[in-house]
Amino acid sequence: MPxxxxxxxxxxxxxxxxxxEEPESFFLEKVPLKRDVSHPSKRLQHLAGRYLLSYLFPDFxxxxxxxADTRQPFLATEKYHFSISHCGKYAAAIVSGNSRVGVxxxxxxxxxxxxxxxFLTDEEAHYFNEEYxxxxxxxxxxxxxxxxxxxxxWSAKEAIFKWYGRGELDFKRHMQLEGNITMDGDSVKLxxxxxxxxxxxxxxxxxxxxxxxxxxxxxxx
Numbered sequence: 289m290p291x292x293x294x295x296x297x298x299x300x301x302x303x304x305x306x307x308x309e310e311p312e313s314f315f316l317e318k319v320p321l322k323r324d325v326s327h328p329s330k331r332l333q334h335l336a337g338r339y340l341l342s343y344l345f346p347d348f349x350x351x352x353x354x355x356a357d358t359r360q361p362f363l364a365t366e367k368y369h370f371s372i373s374h375c376g377k378y379a380a381a382i383v384s385g386n387s388r389v390g391v392x393x394x395x396x397x398x399x400x401x402x403x404x405x406x407f408l409t410d411e412e413a414h415y416f417n418e419e420y421x422x423x424x425x426x427x428x429x430x431x432x433x434x435x436x437x438x439x440x441x442w443s444a445k446e447a448i449f450k451w452y453g454r455g456e457l458d459f460k461r462h463m464q465l466e467g468n469i470t471m472d473g474d475s476v477k478l479x480x481x482x483x484x485x486x487x488x489x490x491x492x493x494x495x496x497x498x499x500x501x502x503x504x505x506x507x508x509x
Contacts, residue, residue, distance in 0.1 A: 291343065292378065293497075293504075301384035302344040303506055305393065308336045308377045315339045320351050333374035340381040341370055348383065358455035371450045371506075380504060387508040390451030392443040396501040400438045407442055407459040415465065416441075436496045436503065437469065443505035444478045444492040451507045457484070478505070 293305040312328075315335035319342070325331040341348045348368060353361050361372065370383045371391045380393040408416065416438060448463045457463065466479045466489065478492040494505040 292500075293495075294344075297384075297508065300386050301382070301389070301508055303382045303391065304340050304344050304380070305502075305504065306336050306340045306343070306379045306381075308332055308379060310336075318342060318350075333379055336379040337372035337374060337381055340379055341368075341372070341383055344381065344383045345385075356453070358453065360450065360453050362453070371447070373446070373450075375502065378500070378502060382506050382508070384508055388451055388453075389506065389508045390447040390449070390453075391504070391506045392446035392450065394439050394443045394446070394503050396436050396439045396496075396503060398435060400435050400442065404438055407445055408438075409460045409464050412441065412465050436498075440469075440476060440478070440494045440496060440503045440505060441465065443503045444480065444494060444507075447492060447505045447507050448480065448482060448490065451509070452482070452484070 290307040290309045291304060292307040295303040297303060312332060312335060319335050319338045321335065325334050338350055338353070342350055345368065349363065352363055352365065354364055355361055368383050368385055369387060369389050370381060371389050373380045373391050373393045375393045375395050378393055380391050382389045382391040404413065416434070445459050445463050449457055462484050463480055463482050466481045470477045474495055476494040476496065478494060480490040480492055482488045482490050490507060490509070492505055492507050494503060496503050
């Protein structure tokens, strides 16, 4: 079973990651393919993400999924709130019966350090390049772990973008890290301020999968 990870957050909300190993035919037995997705790997990701929705909640109405102008999938009935993310051979999804949600999965590569200026505020950059970097240096963890946590910040902001669902967000101006990143077992806690029309304090959770070189971040409110 290629279910790589599952987290039952509460009785109404579940999160999962699917490791895509199956052919299209496996997913097409369960998932209606409404969109014209021509690229084979993109089509597999598309199918796997929707298959995961029904795996987490077997009564999920896949045939009722619509796509908003912002390209975000949704259910008009709001029977479930959900979010999907893809990365290589992995698809992630979060589904909730009563909470707004967002999820993002990313591959960890050295490229994150070259593009960090596009999504980190000056304060966030200082935190990672000075305060947090000193902590990592102290424990001999500067290189790889620095990339992991930079990628996790990107994942967190992508998850917030999907949670908001209306587009037109600036990743520096509208969502900012508030305070220190903390660890709670395998979970990483990331406090954020989201400010579009009003200021909202958000608690983002994440995980780093070292062996797979992946980060996962999610939000529910």
